Amino acid sequence: MTEIVLTIDGKEVKARAGMTVLQAAQQEGIYIPTLCHHEKLEAFGGCRLCMVEVEARGWTSYVVSCVYPVAKDIVVRTRSEKVDKIRKVLVEELMAHAPDSPELIRMAEEYGADRDRFERSASFCIVCGLCVRYCNEVKQKNAVGFIDNGARREISFIPEVARKECWDCQECFAICPTSYAQAAYLLTEALAFPGQRKEAVKVKKAPKPKRVIPIMPAPVTT
Amino acid sequence: MSEQNIDGIIEKYRGQPGSLIHALVEIQHENHWLPREVMHKVADALQVPFAQVMQIASFYKAFSLTPKGRHEVHVCTGMTCHLRGAARLRSKVEELTGLKDGETDADSRFTYETGACLGSCSIGPELIVDGKHYGRMTPEKVEDVLKQYE
Numbered sequence: 001m002t003e004i005v006l007t008i009d010g011k012e013v014k015a016r017a018g019m020t021v022l023q024a025a026q027q028e029g030i031y032i033p034t035l036c037h038h039e040k041l042e043a044f045g046g047c048r049l050c051m052v053e054v055e056a057r058g059w060t061s062y063v064v065s066c067v068y069p070v071a072k073d074i075v076v077r078t079r080s081e082k083v084d085k086i087r088k089v090l091v092e093e094l095m096a097h098a099p100d101s102p103e104l105i106r107m108a109e110e111y112g113a114d115r116d117r118f119e120r121s122a123s124f125c126i127v128c129g130l131c132v133r134y135c136n137e138v139k140q141k142n143a144v145g146f147i148d149n150g151a152r153r154e155i156s157f158i159p160e161v162a163r164k165e166c167w168d169c170q171e172c173f174a175i176c177p178t179s180y181a182q183a184a185y186l187l188t189e190a191l192a193f194p195g196q197r198k199e200a201v202k203v204k205k206a207p208k209p210k211r212v213i214p215i216m217p218a219p220v221t222t
Numbered sequence: 223m224s225e226q227n228i229d230g231i232i233e234k235y236r237g238q239p240g241s242l243i244h245a246l247v248e249i250q251h252e253n254h255w256l257p258r259e260v261m262h263k264v265a266d267a268l269q270v271p272f273a274q275v276m277q278i279a280s281f282y283k284a285f286s287l288t289p290k291g292r293h294e295v296h297v298c299t300g301m302t303c304h305l306r307g308a309a310r311l312r313s314k315v316e317e318l319t320g321l322k323d324g325e326t327d328a329d330s331r332f333t334y335e336t337g338a339c340l341g342s343c344s345i346g347p348e349l350i351v352d353g354k355h356y357g358r359m360t361p362e363k364v365e366d367v368l369k370q371y372e
Contacts, residue, residue: 136271145273147280158273160262 008076021065021076022050032065032078033087033107035094035177036128041137043067046129047094049107051086053077062086084111092117098124098178125154125180131172141165144172144181157185159192167197227252228260236267242278246285254290254333291326291333293371295319296350300339303346307360311347312336314361318368331372 002017008025015024020043025032035047045067052065055075062083065076077083088111095104096118108115127146132155135144143161146153157166166185173182189197231248235241245264250256256279265272279285297303297312321327321334342348345357349367356367 132273136273142271142273145271146277149281156276158276161272 004070004072006070006072006074006076009078015070017070019070021052021054021063021068021070024070025065025076025078030078033110034066035103035126036130037066038130038134038175041130041133044129044133046127047090049087049090051083051090053080053083087111088113094126096121097126098180101126101178103177123154123180124178125184126178127153127155128177129155130175130177131155131181134172134175139165139169139171141169143169144184155181155184157188159188162188163193163197224253229263232263232267237269239268239270242268242270242275243282246275246279250285254292254294255286255288289326289330291330293332293352294350295332295334295368296340297334297336298338298340298342298346298348298350299336300343300346302339302343303348306346308347310361311349311359311364314364315349315368318365332368 004015004017004019006013006015006021006024008021008028008030011028011030013024013028013030015027022032022034022037022043032050032052034050036044037047037050043066045064048064050065051062052068053076054061054063054068055077056071056073065078087107091104091107091111091113092115094101095108095113095115098104099115099120105115107113129146131144132146136142141161142158143165144155144157147156148154162185166189170182170185173179173185176182228249231245231252235245242264245268246256249260249264253260261275261279262272264270265275279287295315297308297315299308299312303311315334316322319327319332319334321332323334323336326333340348340350340355342355342357345355347359349356349359349364351367351371356363359367
């Protein structure tokens with residue numbers, strides 16, 4: 001395999017072709033902050049926190065290191081005034097959703113981000129896609145997916161699948177940086193199949209007639 | 223009849239996950255909306271996770287997850303049409319159909335939507351019914367146009 005030599009933070013780093021800048025940095029023990037990155041999953045490039053400065057052929061550009069492939073003789077700087085500023089604003093924007101996420105609080109301290117800079121948003125999902133990708137790529141159950149687009153995009157559990165699979169798995173709850181995955185699951189359960197999450201397991205042991213609990217519409221207060 | 227057509231479309235793309243959007247577009251065209259059961263059928267036949275069908279169907283505005291009327295009425299609210307009197311046209315259409323933006327009437331005759339810019343600024347204000355453009359529309363002329371659609 002061809003070896004590519006690049007410079008990260010003044011250190012010469014050898015990498016294989018096809019690796020990303022983030023992988024090359026991590027194998028040398030150089031820290032780049034990430035949020036939507038997970039070693040078991042395909043790179044997503046969603047959170048943009050791993051933004052680094054890349055100097056190639058005299059041009060400086062700002063790239064997302066988790067999806068940027070390594071190239072010969074590029075100079076990567078993981079910290080610079082501008083990179084820090086980009087990360088600070090990104091953290092501030094994410095904190096409009098999840099001001100109490102431990103990972104974000106740590107990064108806010110590092111980059112001097114103000115957690116109250118932007119107006120608080122109703123949803124505390126930061127759309128990092130970890131739960132969606134984990135369920136798809138690792139568990140291959142696809143119990144949770146993205147719906148809608150743009151600013152209205154959010155994650156949503158598919159009740160038909162979630163009812164059978166989720167209670168015995170719950171692995172996405174732990175990797176979610178904001179605990180929104182858990183909240184979204186419980187909301188789906190409460191709305192779509194209250195009290196029936198263990199049904200799939202029970203039916204195997206002793207087939208019983210299906211008990212359907214009617215969902216009462218919430219009283220409207222005016 | 224409609225259900226057979228939908229099944230036909232699904233059969234055509236059976237086992238082809240890459241054709242998900244094509245299948246959904248055809249069903250949307252045939253049925254005017256995508257019921258959940260149909261999306262489950264599509265997911266099973268094309269071997270695509272239902273979550274992905276849902277993601278695609280909710281991502282594009284061309285797909286509707288709620289029932290739509292037999293005829294789609296669009297009024298342009300773009301800058302040029304606005305200056306040429308789209309606001310009066312809108313309120314007339316809303317009065318005639320009894321619908322607000324994005325709504326469908328009870329006997330599913332019309333779905334009314336606004337959009338900006340529908341691409342024919344020179345003949346604004348513009349009304350589009352089922353893809354047919356009606357240019358230089360006035361509140362007086364709208365009634366006769368809508369009468370043609372049952």
